[in-house]
Amino acid sequence: MAALATTRTWLHAWLLMSKRDTVFKEAYNASLGMLKVGVVLPSEAELGRRLGISRTTVRSILDAQVAVGLIAWNRRHKEVLRPPEPEDYFPADETDTVSSMVERAFLQRILSADAQPGSQLNESDFAREVGVSTSAVREFLIRFSRFGLIEKQRNRHWVLNGFTEAFALELFEVREMFELRSARAFVRLPRDNPAWAALDAIEAEHRDFLGQPGARMRAFPDLDDRFHRLIHGASHNRFVTDFYDVISLIFHFHYQWSKADELDRNATALREHLDYIGGLRSGHELDAEFYCRKHLASARLTLLRAIKGPNVPPPDGT
Amino acid sequence: MAALATTRTWLHAWLLMSKRDTVFKEAYNASLGMLKVGVVLPSEAELGRRLGISRTTVRSILDAQVAVGLIAWNRRHKEVLRPPEPEDYFPADETDTVSSMVERAFLQRILSADAQPGSQLNESDFAREVGVSTSAVREFLIRFSRFGLIEKQRNRHWVLNGFTEAFALELFEVREMFELRSARAFVRLPRDNPAWAALDAIEAEHRDFLGQPGARMRAFPDLDDRFHRLIHGASHNRFVTDFYDVISLIFHFHYQWSKADELDRNATALREHLDYIGGLRSGHELDAEFYCRKHLASARLTLLRAIKGPNVPPPDGT
DNA sequence: GCTACGTCTTTTATCGTTATAAGACTGCGG
DNA sequence: CCGCAGTCTTATAACGATAAAAGACGTAGC
Numbered sequence: 288m289a290a291l292a293t294t295r296t297w298l299h300a301w302l303l304m305s306k307r308d309t310v311f312k313e314a315y316n317a318s319l320g321m322l323k324v325g326v327v328l329p330s331e332a333e334l335g336r337r338l339g340i341s342r343t344t345v346r347s348i349l350d351a352q353v354a355v356g357l358i359a360w361n362r363r364h365k366e367v368l369r370p371p372e373p374e375d376y377f378p379a380d381e382t383d384t385v386s387s388m389v390e391r392a393f394l395q396r397i398l399s400a401d402a403q404p405g406s407q408l409n410e411s412d413f414a415r416e417v418g419v420s421t422s423a424v425r426e427f428l429i430r431f432s433r434f435g436l437i438e439k440q441r442n443r444h445w446v447l448n449g450f451t452e453a454f455a456l457e458l459f460e461v462r463e464m465f466e467l468r469s470a471r472a473f474v475r476l477p478r479d480n481p482a483w484a485a486l487d488a489i490e491a492e493h494r495d496f497l498g499q500p501g502a503r504m505r506a507f508p509d510l511d512d513r514f515h516r517l518i519h520g521a522s523h524n525r526f527v528t529d530f531y532d533v534i535s536l537i538f539h540f541h542y543q544w545s546k547a548d549e550l551d552r553n554a555t556a557l558r559e560h561l562d563y564i565g566g567l568r569s570g571h572e573l574d575a576e577f578y579c580r581k582h583l584a585s586a587r588l589t590l591l592r593a594i595k596g597p598n599v600p601p602p603d604g605t
Numbered sequence: 606m607a608a609l610a611t612t613r614t615w616l617h618a619w620l621l622m623s624k625r626d627t628v629f630k631e632a633y634n635a636s637l638g639m640l641k642v643g644v645v646l647p648s649e650a651e652l653g654r655r656l657g658i659s660r661t662t663v664r665s666i667l668d669a670q671v672a673v674g675l676i677a678w679n680r681r682h683k684e685v686l687r688p689p690e691p692e693d694y695f696p697a698d699e700t701d702t703v704s705s706m707v708e709r710a711f712l713q714r715i716l717s718a719d720a721q722p723g724s725q726l727n728e729s730d731f732a733r734e735v736g737v738s739t740s741a742v743r744e745f746l747i748r749f750s751r752f753g754l755i756e757k758q759r760n761r762h763w764v765l766n767g768f769t770e771a772f773a774l775e776l777f778e779v780r781e782m783f784e785l786r787s788a789r790a791f792v793r794l795p796r797d798n799p800a801w802a803a804l805d806a807i808e809a810e811h812r813d814f815l816g817q818p819g820a821r822m823r824a825f826p827d828l829d830d831r832f833h834r835l836i837h838g839a840s841h842n843r844f845v846t847d848f849y850d851v852i853s854l855i856f857h858f859h860y861q862w863s864k865a866d867e868l869d870r871n872a873t874a875l876r877e878h879l880d881y882i883g884g885l886r887s888g889h890e891l892d893a894e895f896y897c898r899k900h901l902a903s904a905r906l907t908l909l910r911a912i913k914g915p916n917v918p919p920p921d922g923t
Numbered sequence: 924g925c926t927a928c929g930t931c932t933t934t935t936a937t938c939g940t941t942a943t944a945a946g947a948c949t950g951c952g953g
Numbered sequence: 954c955c956g957c958a959g960t961c962t963t964a965t966a967a968c969g970a971t972a973a974a975a976g977a978c979g980t981a982g983c
Contacts, residue, residue, distance in 0.1 A: 305971045306936045310760060330927055341975040342928090363927065363982085385937065411964055420938050421965085422740060426747055433751035435843045442628060442944060442965065448843075457842040464782055524775040525753045525766075526848070533844075623941045624967045648957060659945040660958090681952090681957065703967065729934060738968050739935085760935065760974060 313382040314338045315348050319371040322357060328365040385419050389427040392417045394540045397436055397447055404449030408437065434533050450541075452594055459587045462534055463580070465527045466518065470563075470579045471572045473521035482521060489514050490564050493557055507553045508539060514560055518567075538590075545593045552589055559585060631700040632656045633666050637689040640675060646683035703737050707745040710735045712858045715754055715765055722767030726755065752851050768859075770912055777905045780852055781898070783845045784836065788881075788897045789890045791839035800839060807832050808882050811875055825871045826857060832878055836885075856908075863911045870907055877903060 317338055321328070328334065335345045349365065352358045355375065359366045393413070414424040428445055431437060436454070439445045448454065476482055492510055496503060512535055519528050542549070559582040566578035635656055639646070646652065653663045667683065670676045673693065677684045711731070732742040746763055749755060754772070757763045766772065794800055810828055814821060830853055837846050860867070877900040884896035 305938055306973045308973060310974065332927070343974055343976080346928090347974090362929095409964070422939090423937065425965085426744060426936090429744055429747045430750075432748075435847060444945090444964080454843075457844055460842055461844045464786070468782070524778055525772075526775055526779045526851075529753060530844070624943045624965075626943060628944065650957070661944055661946080664958090665944090680959095727934075740969090741967065743935090744966090762934080762975090 307385055309382050309384045310340060311344055311347055312377040314340045314344060315351060316376050316382060318348055318352075319357075319375055322352075322367045322371050324367050324370055326367045328358070328367070330363075385423050386427055389417055389419060389423055390431075393427065393431065394536075398450050398537075398540050398544075404447065404451055406447050406449075408445040408447055410445070434536060450537075450594065452591060455537075455587070455590050455594055458534065458537065459583065459590070461530060463583050465522070465530055466515070466583060467576055467579055469519045469522040469527060470567065470575045472523070473518055473567050474570060474572050474575045476521055482517060485517055486564060486567065489517060490561065493561055493564075497554070497557055504550055504553050507556070508542065511538075511556065511560075541590065541593060555585065556582070625703055627700050627702045628658060629662055629665055630695040632658045632662060633669060634694050634700060636666055636670075637675075637693055640670075640685045640689050642685050642688055644685045646676070646685070648681070703741050704745055707735055707737060707741055708749075711745065711749065712854075716768050716855075716858050716862075722765065722769055724765050724767075726763040726765055728763070752854060768855075768912065770909060773855075773905070773908050773912055776852065776855065777901065777908070779848060781901050783840070783848055784833070784901060785894055785897055787837045787840040787845060788885065788893045790841070791836055791885050792888060792890050792893045794839055800835065803835055804882060804885065807835060808879065811879055811882075815872070815875055822868055822871050825874070826860065829856075829874065829878075859908065859911060873903065874900070 318334070321337075329337075331342045331345045331349070334349075335342045338345065338348075349358065349360050353360045356368060357371060357375065359368055408428075410421050410424050410428070414421045417424070428437060428439070432439065436448050436450060437445050438448060473482065489510070493514075496507065496510065515534075516528070516531055519531050522528065559578070563575070563578040563582050566575040569575065636652070639655075647655075649660050649663045649667070652667075653660045656663065667676065667678050671678045674686060675689060675693065677686055726746075728739050728742050728746070732739045735742065746755060746757070750757065753775075754766050754768060755763050756766060791800065807828070811832075814825065814828065833852075834846070834849055837849050840846065877896070881893070881896040881900050884893035887893065
C-alpha cells in the first residue's frame, strides 16, 4: 500500500489523529491517472492547479511517488518510470474527510424510518458512534441545521424534526415558487446567453440517456441536478440557487434507498425534462411554466410516495 | 461584585476559560427582580422553569445569594432577607455568551463600509482580534454562512461576499415572493384562528406608537419584527419563516447605524403597516397584496438608500 | 525577466480536555 | 404517594494543541 512507502509521518495518524490527509490521498489517486510511462510531468504549480491542491501537497505526492518507484524526480525533471498498478491506489475509505463520514452517518439516520420527529440527538453519543470528535459532529450539525431538519435549543440538545410529509410539502412549495420564477427568467434570456448553449448540451445528454435505457441510468441524478441548477442560475439570486442545495441533498440521499422503480421514474423524468426544455425554448413563459409545473408535480408525487411507502433502510452500512 | 462572593471556582475563569458562566450570571440578574423582602421563594424546579434554566444552575444561584446575604436558605425554605442593590447585579458584558460577542464583532465588520466584496477572512486572525478561540469563530462562521454573506472554499479561507446592492435586491426578491404568499394565506385564515387576535393586538400597538411620536420609537424594530413574523406564520412553511431570520438580522444591524431619518422612516412604516393590516382584514387577497407590495417596495427603497448613501460606521465599539 | 523550485510561515481541520449546565435517580417528608 | 431536595452522571460550550495543507518569499536557472 502506498502509505507504507511514503516518507510522511503515517505512524502518527494512528496515535493521534489531528487532521486526516485525505487531500493528499485523494489527489495522489487522481494524479495516478496522469502517469503514462515516458511522460514528463509539468511544473509543481501546474500540477497543483490541475489537481486543485497547493504546491505543498503536490510535493508530498511527488515524494511519495518517487518512493514507490513510479516516477523519477530531480528538480525540474519529473519522468514517469512505470504505469500505476491497482495496489498503488489508496482505498476509497481513506480518501474520505471526517466531515463527509459524519454527513453520511447522519443522513442515514435521519432519512431512515427510525428517526421519529421530535426525537433528540446527542452530540457526544453520536460522535462516539461515528468514531470522531465532538467538535467534528458539532460543526456538521451546525452546518446541517440550515436544511431545516434539525434544530437546537441553547445549551440543550438537538431535536430531529424528521423527514416527514409536511417537510416534503413545504420543501416543494418553495421549490415551485423558485423554479417557476427561474424558468420564466430563463425564457427571457437573450439568445446569445451561454445558458442556451448549455441547455442544448443538456438536452443532447437527455436524448443519449433515452437511447440507452438502463445502461447509464445510474448517472441520472447527476444530470437531473445539473439541469435544474442551470435553470435556477437564470434567477441570478443566491437564495434561490442556494435553496437547491437542500433539494439536491434530499433527493440524492432519499433516492439512494428507493431503487424500486428507479428506471421507470428516471425515464418519466427524462421525458418531462425534454418537454420542459421545449417549453423554455418556445419563448412563451406560459408554456415553460406549464411543463415546469407538470414536472415538479410529478416529482413531488414520487417523493411523497417514497416517504409514505415502506421505508427501506440502505442495503448495507457503508 | 457578586462573583467574588460566590462559592464557584471563579478563579479558574481567568486562568483557563473553558466555558463562560453566562447562563448563571444572566439568570442570577433576572432572579434579583423577584427578591422582595419577606417573600418566600418557590421550589427549585419552579424557579428553574421561571428562569429557563436547569435545577443545577438554580442551586448555584441560591448558593451565591445566600453567600451575599440576599436570602436565607434551608432545605425547602428560602426567604428573602434584603432587597437587591445595584452592586448585586453582574455587569452586562459578563452575561454575554462568547458566540454573541463574535457575532457582534463580525457584523460590525461585514456590514460596515470597509468590507469589500471578495475580500477574505481569516479564522485565526479574527479569533485573535475578538479574543476568543478559533473554534468559537469557526462555529460562528459556519452558522452565519447560511445568510449568504460569506462562503468558504474547502481547506481554504472564507470569502466575504459583501453587503452589496445586489445582495439587498436578491434578498428583497425572495422576501416579496414569500411575504405575498404568506399575506394571501393570512387572508384565507378562518376568523377564529388566533392569528387574527394577535393581529388585533399588534394593530393596537401600532396606534399607540403613532400616538406618542418619538417616545417609544426605539422599540419599533421589535414591533416590526413581530408584525412580519406573524404574517409569515400563516404560510406554515418552515423555509419561509426561517428566511425571515435573514431579513431580521440585516435590518436589525443595518439600521442601528443609520439613525439619520429614523423617526420619519418608522412613522412611514407604521402607517404602511396599518394599511397592510386593513388589507388583510378586508378579506380580499388582492387588497392585502396591494398594500403588502407597497410596504415592501418602500422598505426596499429605504434599505437601498442606506447601502448607497454614506455608510456611517457604528457610533462606538460596543 | 519570468518561471520553477527550495524553504519557511501561517492557517485550517481535527483532536482531546475542562468547567459549566443539564438532567437522571433516589429517598425524604408532608 | 407526590412533590421536592440531595447527589451523581452526562452533555455542552468553550478552550488549547497538533499534523496536514495552504501560501509567502526569496533565489536559481533557463
